[in-house]
Amino acid sequence: xxxxxxxxxxxxxxxxxxxxxxxxxxxxxxxxxxxxxxxxxxxxxxxxxxxxxxxxxxxxxxxxxxxxxxxxxxxxxxxxxxxxxxxxxxxxxxxxxxxxxxxxxxxxxxxxxxxxxxxxxxxxxxxxxxxxxxxxxxxxxxxxxxxxxxxxxxxxxxxxxxxxxxxxxxxxxxxxxxxxxxxxxxxxxxxxxxxxxxxxxxxxxxxxxxxxxxxxxxxxxxxxxxxxxxxxxxxxxxxxxxxxxxxxxxxxxxxxxxxxxxxxxxxxxxxxxxxxxxxxxxxxxxxx
Amino acid sequence: xxxxxxxxxxxxxxxxxxxxxxxxxxxxxxxxxxxxxxxxxxxxxxxxxxxxxxxxxxxxxxxxxxxxxxxxxxxxxxxxxxxxxxxxxxxxxxxxxxxxxxxxxxxxxxxxxxxxxxxxxxxxxxxxxxxxxxxxxxxxxxxxxxxxxxxxxxxxxxxxxxxxxxxxxxxxxxxxxxxxxxxxxxxxxxxxxxxxxxxxxxxxxxxxxxxxxxxxxxxxxxxxxxxxxxxxxxxxxxxxxxxxxxxxxxxxxxxxxxxxxxxxxxxxxxxxxxxxxx
Numbered sequence: 001x002x003x004x005x006x007x008x009x010x011x012x013x014x015x016x017x018x019x020x021x022x023x024x025x026x027x028x029x030x031x032x033x034x035x036x037x038x039x040x041x042x043x044x045x046x047x048x049x050x051x052x053x054x055x056x057x058x059x060x061x062x063x064x065x066x067x068x069x070x071x072x073x074x075x076x077x078x079x080x081x082x083x084x085x086x087x088x089x090x091x092x093x094x095x096x097x098x099x100x101x102x103x104x105x106x107x108x109x110x111x112x113x114x115x116x117x118x119x120x121x122x123x124x125x126x127x128x129x130x131x132x133x134x135x136x137x138x139x140x141x142x143x144x145x146x147x148x149x150x151x152x153x154x155x156x157x158x159x160x161x162x163x164x165x166x167x168x169x170x171x172x173x174x175x176x177x178x179x180x181x182x183x184x185x186x187x188x189x190x191x192x193x194x195x196x197x198x199x200x201x202x203x204x205x206x207x208x209x210x211x212x213x214x215x216x217x218x219x220x221x222x223x224x225x226x227x228x229x230x231x232x233x234x235x236x237x238x239x240x241x242x243x244x245x246x247x248x249x250x251x252x253x254x255x256x257x258x259x260x261x262x263x264x265x266x267x268x269x270x271x272x273x274x275x276x277x278x279x280x281x282x283x284x285x286x287x288x
Numbered sequence: 289x290x291x292x293x294x295x296x297x298x299x300x301x302x303x304x305x306x307x308x309x310x311x312x313x314x315x316x317x318x319x320x321x322x323x324x325x326x327x328x329x330x331x332x333x334x335x336x337x338x339x340x341x342x343x344x345x346x347x348x349x350x351x352x353x354x355x356x357x358x359x360x361x362x363x364x365x366x367x368x369x370x371x372x373x374x375x376x377x378x379x380x381x382x383x384x385x386x387x388x389x390x391x392x393x394x395x396x397x398x399x400x401x402x403x404x405x406x407x408x409x410x411x412x413x414x415x416x417x418x419x420x421x422x423x424x425x426x427x428x429x430x431x432x433x434x435x436x437x438x439x440x441x442x443x444x445x446x447x448x449x450x451x452x453x454x455x456x457x458x459x460x461x462x463x464x465x466x467x468x469x470x471x472x473x474x475x476x477x478x479x480x481x482x483x484x485x486x487x488x489x490x491x492x493x494x495x496x497x498x499x500x501x502x503x504x505x506x507x508x509x510x511x512x513x514x515x516x517x518x519x520x521x522x523x524x525x526x527x528x529x530x531x532x533x534x535x536x537x538x539x540x541x542x543x544x545x546x547x548x549x550x551x552x553x554x555x556x557x558x559x560x561x562x563x564x565x566x
Contacts, residue, residue, distance in 0.1 A: 028566075029564055030564075030566075063566075065566075067562040068561050069564065190309070192305050192306045192309060193300075193301070193302065194297070196304075226316065227312060227317070229564050230313075252305065253309060
């Protein structure tokens with residue numbers, strides 16, 4: 001009954017202040033058991049800091065560059081003991097994890113699961129699968145076909161995965177449907193350029209800040225660190241206020257739990273001042 | 289459009305970030321393989337000096353095993369410089385002279401072999417010694433080939449281009465110089481003219497017919513930016529140099545993809561079954 005009561009609390013209580021944690025971790029490629037243990041440690045760390053929403057990076061349970069190992073680490077979330085262990089580990093917290101999801105028909109998706117109240121409350125299947133340059137996702141995954149809205153302590157909450165955010169449409173749709181917080185999880189291969197900020201992260205922060213401005217929403221970005229087959233992941237997870245100001249950033253290349261309290265009311269206050277979302281029009285014609 | 293005068297700037301790296309990432313690459317690679325450390329050959333040149341600097345940054349000095357592997361005709365300065373690099377980064381340096389095994393083969397079987405064949409044999413002999421030492425230590429062989437020479441094919445297949453982990457293979461020569469200076473590689477090594485030291489007086493730039501800063505810029509435009517040879521020449525680089533680099537890059541691609549397996553099944557290694565090595 002306790003679990004039930006907690007679940008009810010998580011789902012029904014609508015509140016605006018949320019302590020967010022971004023678990024900027026390294027994952028071991030294709031090693032679910034190891035990665036589960038790592039997730040449990042970081043959930044414990046986050047609990048100690050009072051985190052209420054904890055995000056892990058894209059494919060956090062499996063590692064990213066799986067190639068032909070992809071089917072070997074696929075799981076059915078509702079039946080997986082690994083997901084069950086995570087659900088049970090943090091019933092009071094909302095936790096986003098990344099995994100290879102297999103559906104009833106055997107299709108594989110690059111998915112984000114939102115776990116809350118001991119349940120899987122939302123599944124987002126990556127919509128845009130990069131298949132260019134070093135990316136090969138289109139060869140191993142099926143595309144998600146639906147953009148859904150998650151709930152976070154009663155609030156609409158958008159969850160996107162990496163490339164989904166390189167197209168402006170998904171975040172825009174989430175914001176128009178009421179999301180005040182958009183969480184992006186990523187496994188973004190890093191590059192080093194002349195400046196102290198990796199060029200790949202310059203691009204990310206341009207996107208997250210522009211989105212937080214144009215969608216007048218909170219945007220949180222959780223990236224990963226570590227090396228896989230000669231590619232490193234940058235880290236630099238960050239939190240952007242509605243309007244585009246950077247609130248906090250984790251360091252590059254190191255595991256870190258980045259936390260901050262965010263207030264969804266900031267979104268309302270900004271939208272009163274800057275009603276660009278409300279002014280959005282769908283009746284403009286042309287160009288032909 | 290990228291102008292000639294902008295290219296050098298584009299090759300600059302943020303040294304602290306690059307070094308942190310590359311040291312992390314070595315730590316991760318050694319740990320993933322369950323190895324005890326790293327083995328490398330110090331030639332007295334800047335590439336192996338940078339590799340040694342990164343290795344000690346990653347693992348400390350005890351887990352990095354450095355070797356100087358001279359042939360009787362090696363430049364005596366190479367020994368001095370290799371020792372200076374080892375001392376600078378706190379590494380014990382073991383010298384193993386490869387002259388007996390090289391001479392045994394050529395004297396007995398191939399007395400007329402030219403210097404290129406002899407040089408290639410030396411490069412491969414050094415690598416067999418390093419792989420034997422890696423087995424002895426349970427350590428991995430550290431690669432010391434840079435992006436410029438890999439793209440130009442200025443390496444010996446299964447010789448100096450062999451390795452388990454190569455932290456500098458995506459660094460053009462001038463990026464190697466930049467990071468080497470940042471990490472305090474002795475100036476006598478950082479500023480010396482590149483040489484494979486396979487025969488007396490050998491200088492890479494003489495042998496190649498162009499200097500590294502030019503080659504790096506041309507390679508960056510061709511390979512990184514995808515320009516054609518004509519487009520590179522249009523930007524003011526000398527046509528004979530660009531044409532030669534285009535030819536070298538194309539003709540040496542085989543050296544970068546070493547396992548060419550004839551596919552008969554639908555499950556050929558690497559072609560059909562791409563398994564990450566991590």
